[in-house]
Amino acid sequence: MHILLVGSGGREHSLAWKIAKSPLLKRFTIVPGNPGTESLGDNLDMPLGELPQWAKAEGVDLVVVGPEAPLADGLADQLEEAGIPCFGPKADGARLESSKAFLKDLCTEAGIPTARYGTFTEAAPAKAFLDTLEAPYVIKADGLAAGKGVIIAQTRDVAETAIAGMLGGQFGAAGKTVLIEEFLKGTELSVFAVTDGESLLHFGAAQDHKRAFENDEGPNTGGMGGFSPSPLDTPEILARAYDEIIEPTLKALNAKGITYRGVLYAGLMITAEGPKLIEYNCRFGDPECQILMRRLRSDIVQSLWAAATGRLGGVGLDWMDDAAANIVMATKGYPDGYDKGSEIKGVDAANEMEGVVVFHAGTKADGGKLLAHGGRVLNITATGATTGEALDRAYAAVDAIDWPEGFFRADIGKHLRS
Numbered sequence: 001m002h003i004l005l006v007g008s009g010g011r012e013h014s015l016a017w018k019i020a021k022s023p024l025l026k027r028f029t030i031v032p033g034n035p036g037t038e039s040l041g042d043n044l045d046m047p048l049g050e051l052p053q054w055a056k057a058e059g060v061d062l063v064v065v066g067p068e069a070p071l072a073d074g075l076a077d078q079l080e081e082a083g084i085p086c087f088g089p090k091a092d093g094a095r096l097e098s099s100k101a102f103l104k105d106l107c108t109e110a111g112i113p114t115a116r117y118g119t120f121t122e123a124a125p126a127k128a129f130l131d132t133l134e135a136p137y138v139i140k141a142d143g144l145a146a147g148k149g150v151i152i153a154q155t156r157d158v159a160e161t162a163i164a165g166m167l168g169g170q171f172g173a174a175g176k177t178v179l180i181e182e183f184l185k186g187t188e189l190s191v192f193a194v195t196d197g198e199s200l201l202h203f204g205a206a207q208d209h210k211r212a213f214e215n216d217e218g219p220n221t222g223g224m225g226g227f228s229p230s231p232l233d234t235p236e237i238l239a240r241a242y243d244e245i246i247e248p249t250l251k252a253l254n255a256k257g258i259t260y261r262g263v264l265y266a267g268l269m270i271t272a273e274g275p276k277l278i279e280y281n282c283r284f285g286d287p288e289c290q291i292l293m294r295r296l297r298s299d300i301v302q303s304l305w306a307a308a309t310g311r312l313g314g315v316g317l318d319w320m321d322d323a324a325a326n327i328v329m330a331t332k333g334y335p336d337g338y339d340k341g342s343e344i345k346g347v348d349a350a351n352e353m354e355g356v357v358v359f360h361a362g363t364k365a366d367g368g369k370l371l372a373h374g375g376r377v378l379n380i381t382a383t384g385a386t387t388g389e390a391l392d393r394a395y396a397a398v399d400a401i402d403w404p405e406g407f408f409r410a411d412i413g414k415h416l417r418s
Contacts, residue, residue: 001057002027003301005041006048006075007066008034010328010361014293015066015300016040017357020299029060035370036360048075052082052245060084062305067396068283071262072098072144085308086261093253093260096280100142100179103280110252112245114277115269126163130156130182132270138181141166143174150220150334152183182354186271188240188278189232190288191241193266194303195250196261196312201303202242204295204319205233206288207413214411219336222376224289225412227325227387228295232270241268242277249280261307287326290359290379294324323387324414325394327380328361329406334375341363342372342405350397355390358397374404377406390418 001024005016013036020028020040028041031051033410037043046054048070051310055063063079065071065088074091095102101119102353110408116133116200119142120126130137137159141149149171153159159180166175207230212218253260265281265288284292293300297318305311326337331338342361347370351358362374378401382393391413398408 001025001059001088001301001307002029004029004031004051004055004060004063005064005066006031006051006070006390007068008032009042009286010359010376011284011289011360012066013037014379014381015064015284015357017359018293018296018300019330024298024299024301024305024381029058033050034360035365036358047325047368051075052078052084054061055084062087062301062308064304066283067279068097069144070092071282074371080313085305087304087308088262089260092258093262094282095270096249098144098266099281100140100279102175104179106249106252107277109246112277113273113275115184115369117179117181120178121167121176123163123167125255126167126178126257127160127178127395133180133182135159136183138183139163139166139180140179141171141175142177143171145171145174146222148220149174166358183276184269184276184278186269187232189230189237189248189268189270189309190226190285191233191238191266191268191273192288192292193242193246193264194285194307194312195260195262195264196307196310197254197261198310200242200247200250201236201307201312201315201317203263204228205230205238205291205405206291207232208285208288209409209412214409219335221260221330222410223328224330225287225325226287226291226329227391227413227416229323229387230286237275238297245275245277261310277365288326290326290381291324292388294357294381294383295320295322301334312348320383322383322385323379323390324383325387325390327394327398327408327412328376329374329378329398329401329403329408331362331372331374332405332407339375339405340371342403343407344370344372344378345402347378350380353393353397353400355393356397357381372403372405387413388418391417
């Protein structure tokens, strides 16, 4: 098969790493890719608007879309028109992530457990809704904001400032509508399923840490690290997640005439009453995808192809008993302003350590040097017999990397480490 993977981050590097192991693969193109994917396939820098025509001319059999923005913009729709199977939903299904208001309304219609909410386009009614809630307050930009459009406001003043900022253009068009939610108490868990629009394939779970700094302080990010398995993903919790949240979501989408093919990534809060939905993403999580790819023993191409072509029924997955962890190394200043171009050393040495694979997330090759070229720059992943061992190995590899301009959270899964 000729497979084309869209994306340039750590999620896409881990997908490329796994796809490249498939015996079904004959040709592999990554658009645009990154320095880490160069050895796995052919990196190609091409405008996404040209991709469907190029893919058809080059005999691409399957397109796998990593990030959410191309899906929200209708890339899967364009590929369908070109007759090319795509792993990733069309724009109507991608609204699960591209419009938080659409998602919450769907939850109400389907009876899916979630936080109480209100949606607003003007500041006055939004601030009035705060009167019905207790601090802290959850303020969200309705549209896509690269994982940064959620503010947990500990005080009323901070909440009102967040509302004014979003409606005032802080996140551009993504913040024209603001969603305000009650704060759910509990611990977050990411649960994944792959679907062809009818069948569901359980695709693992992972625990993610989204705050920038240790002790879950600082602004929300796209994710600073995670691990799997987690003490939270018990058979009971996972069964409730599928029965009460994921399966009703697929049925609700079908009732709207939406055929959803790709990943249903449910971001859950495990509360005293059980799992409740915080958000959906229409693609694999980042940093969770890296963790799942390290644990998956099966040929991933089989499930991606089956989901994209409506043939998922009967497909199963084989998982390693080993645990996996991912520590994100980011440029100082992230998720706010940060500088690019600092040199990173020691990645090769880290990759040689037992159980370790380093995935590139925001790097640039410059001659013989590796430079930081983004906010989240490296994903240091490791496997181990236990989650604690996987975390210990990942942190040992972090210590092997020489990058003074980078930072990481030293407390990912700290309660599980030896």
